[in-house]
Amino acid sequence: MTADTPVISTRDLSKQFGDYVAVDHLSLDVRAGEIFVILGGSGCGKTTLLRMLAGLEQPDTGRIFIDGRDVTDTPPYERPVNMMFQSYALFPHMSVSDNVAYGLRKEGLPRATIRDRVREMLGLVKLEGLEGRKPGQLSGGQRQRVALARALVKRPRVLLLDEPLAALDKKLREHTQFELSNLQDQLGVSFVVVTHDQEEAMTLASRIAVMDQGRFVQVGSPQEVYEYPATRFVAEFVGSTTLFAGIVRESGPEGVVIVCEGIESALPGPPSAALQAGASALIAVRPEKIQLSKERPEAAAGRVILQGIVQDLAYYGGRSVYRVRLPGGQMVSVSAQNRIRAAERTLEWDEAVFLSWARESAVVLQG
Amino acid sequence: MKGRGLAVYTWLALGYLFFYLPIILLVANSFNASRIGSHWGGFSLHWYRQLFADEQILHSAWLSVQIAFFSACGATVLGGFAGLALGRMGKFRGRTALAGMVAAPLVMPEVITGLSLLLLFVSMRAVFGWPHARGALTITIAHITFCLAYVAVVVQSRVATMDASLEEAAMDLGGRPFRVLLDITIPGIAPALLSGWLLSFTLSLDDLVISSFVSGPGANTLPMLIFSKVKLGITPDINALAALIIGVVTLGVSVAGGWMFAQQRQALVLQRQQRTERP
Numbered sequence: 166m167t168a169d170t171p172v173i174s175t176r177d178l179s180k181q182f183g184d185y186v187a188v189d190h191l192s193l194d195v196r197a198g199e200i201f202v203i204l205g206g207s208g209c210g211k212t213t214l215l216r217m218l219a220g221l222e223q224p225d226t227g228r229i230f231i232d233g234r235d236v237t238d239t240p241p242y243e244r245p246v247n248m249m250f251q252s253y254a255l256f257p258h259m260s261v262s263d264n265v266a267y268g269l270r271k272e273g274l275p276r277a278t279i280r281d282r283v284r285e286m287l288g289l290v291k292l293e294g295l296e297g298r299k300p301g302q303l304s305g306g307q308r309q310r311v312a313l314a315r316a317l318v319k320r321p322r323v324l325l326l327d328e329p330l331a332a333l334d335k336k337l338r339e340h341t342q343f344e345l346s347n348l349q350d351q352l353g354v355s356f357v358v359v360t361h362d363q364e365e366a367m368t369l370a371s372r373i374a375v376m377d378q379g380r381f382v383q384v385g386s387p388q389e390v391y392e393y394p395a396t397r398f399v400a401e402f403v404g405s406t407t408l409f410a411g412i413v414r415e416s417g418p419e420g421v422v423i424v425c426e427g428i429e430s431a432l433p434g435p436p437s438a439a440l441q442a443g444a445s446a447l448i449a450v451r452p453e454k455i456q457l458s459k460e461r462p463e464a465a466a467g468r469v470i471l472q473g474i475v476q477d478l479a480y481y482g483g484r485s486v487y488r489v490r491l492p493g494g495q496m497v498s499v500s501a502q503n504r505i506r507a508a509e510r511t512l513e514w515d516e517a518v519f520l521s522w523a524r525e526s527a528v529v530l531q532g
Numbered sequence: 533m534k535g536r537g538l539a540v541y542t543w544l545a546l547g548y549l550f551f552y553l554p555i556i557l558l559v560a561n562s563f564n565a566s567r568i569g570s571h572w573g574g575f576s577l578h579w580y581r582q583l584f585a586d587e588q589i590l591h592s593a594w595l596s597v598q599i600a601f602f603s604a605c606g607a608t609v610l611g612g613f614a615g616l617a618l619g620r621m622g623k624f625r626g627r628t629a630l631a632g633m634v635a636a637p638l639v640m641p642e643v644i645t646g647l648s649l650l651l652l653f654v655s656m657r658a659v660f661g662w663p664h665a666r667g668a669l670t671i672t673i674a675h676i677t678f679c680l681a682y683v684a685v686v687v688q689s690r691v692a693t694m695d696a697s698l699e700e701a702a703m704d705l706g707g708r709p710f711r712v713l714l715d716i717t718i719p720g721i722a723p724a725l726l727s728g729w730l731l732s733f734t735l736s737l738d739d740l741v742i743s744s745f746v747s748g749p750g751a752n753t754l755p756m757l758i759f760s761k762v763k764l765g766i767t768p769d770i771n772a773l774a775a776l777i778i779g780v781v782t783l784g785v786s787v788a789g790g791w792m793f794a795q796q797r798q799a800l801v802l803q804r805q806q807r808t809e810r811p
Contacts, residue, residue: 242708247704267707
């Protein structure tokens with residue numbers, strides 16, 4: 166085992182339930198100390214993948230390695246990984262400290278060691294004073310921390326978390342996100358997190374894998390996945406985006422130019438080696454990359470300028486989201502920071518506006 | 533309003549009377565000095581004394597309790613496993629068949645069950661030479677077979693409502709399957725096992741038809757004895773026995789009810805405590 170042996174990895178892993186392919190020939194490598202987030206919609210196979218890593222589900226094909234050792238046929242109680250379940254799965258008839266001690270008792274550790282490690286872990290997750298409570302007597306946030314403590318106290322090589330924050334309310338969730346990252350930092354355990362919530366994925370992850378129909382569509386840092394989505398699915402699933410579909414007119418080192426139906430001027434985008442003239446393509450633009458103005462902005466090289474009418478606007482306090490209709494009927498969403506107070510806002514419904522963005526801030530995808 | 537209240541209470545009283553008048557009469561008669569039920573001959577404990585002097589009744593009662601105890605234990609173990617298999621093991625070959633076969637004794641007429649068991653014991657004796665004689669053992673075996681169905685149904689429904697990830701979590705934390713069964717599953721289904729045991733105990737204690745089929749000479753359970761005595765005319769010491777049984781049942785139900793009430797109150801208090809603690 167070398168320093169850069171992945172902590173946990175899979176090769177060609179597949180699992181099928183009847184006709185439904187949950188995980189499709191999937192390979193992944195999780196590095197030591199990273200938070201690897203698997204992001205996908207419901208039914209994309211992410212939970213099945215996690216359960217296979219834990220040993221709760223047997224793969225049809227493929228192998229699973231932990232620290233380079235093949236554990237595919239190792240039962241869950243012998244794998245050096247622990248899981249935090251979405252329902253938390255706290256043992257209702259045991260107190261908080263008995264729940265946390267359970268895994269250590271099964272290891273057959275001496276009583277004093279167990280007591281010390283349980284106390285230390287409960288301190289780490291700030292549950293001192295609640296040792297004697299039963300899970301039924303705890304709030305949602307406290308339960309979540311008991312579940313976390315119970316899994317971490319075993320000092321696993323990898324902690325698997327199934328939708329760790331889904332059962333918490335919004336305020337608590339934001340707070341817990343940071344706590345989870347801090348804890349991971351302190352302990353240096355690798356986390357594999359499964360979630361359908363892209364915001365959760367963005368804030369927690371060192372790397373995100375976007376999963377669809379049993380495969381990873383894109384793996385990368387949160388910035389890469391957001392700024393450079395590899396496919397239409399990623400562009401639409403992670404954050405919101407406006408897609409313009411068209412045909413490539415020119416493709417060269419300075420960029421591509423795409424002709425879209427219903428839009429007068431051709432849209433330029435950054436260069437793409439994969440696209441030749443005549444191919445169908447998509448241009449994806451994030452709402453915050455677009456600028457809105459009442460007056461026509463000055464034309465500049467590589468600047469896209471379109472005209473439209475404000476169809477809808479939603480006020481979120483810190484920012485507003487506008488939906489602008491182009492003459493061809495295409496809708497574009499634009500988000501703008503409310504730097505001045507909304508009461509003095511100048512853009513209203515049915516107003517004619519100009520949209521503009523820099524050529525490089527758009528993403529060109531295969532259509 | 534007042535008139536309506538009166539009507540409601542009258543109906544309620546009539547309903548209770550319908551349910552409990554026979555039992556009240558029976559208990560009253562057990563204290564009746566007169567032998568004839570329709571005539572009150574004054575208060576007396578005579579029949580109770582006679583009851584406790586009757587070796588035959590006491591022997592039958594003790595036999596019934598023993599049979600009920602062992603039947604309930606056997607049915608709880610076997611029925612518990614059947615319920616677990618049906619509720620937890622997902623789809624396995626023969627699951628539908630098992631579900632149907634386990635539930636069949638619930639709807640099977642007792643006469644059929646009794647007769648078929650008798651035939652089984654007779655032919656087993658012819659083939660293996662066992663069971664040597666019919667009696668307490670064959671009654672217990674027969675009771676286990678039909679009580680098992682009740683336990684299986686109760687346990688299965690409890691298992692179905694239990695979060696399957698509890699057992700998975702225990703396994704993930706290093707519990708081997710058998711340990712997980714002891715540590716997590718059995719405590720989780722304990723209420724169902726207890727109610728299954730109690731149900732089996734009462735069913736066995738109460739059974740007349742099946743016992744009559746599979747019993748042999750010398751093994752007379754209490755229901756069998758009472759039934760045979762009644763054929764010769766009721767003696768008031770049976771009333772005394774019935775009154776005692778009713779007393780025990782009432783006491784048991786009250787204790788269980790009181791315990792449950794106390795538990796609920798405790799849970800309520802804790803909930804309130806928690807609400808005030810939270811910011």
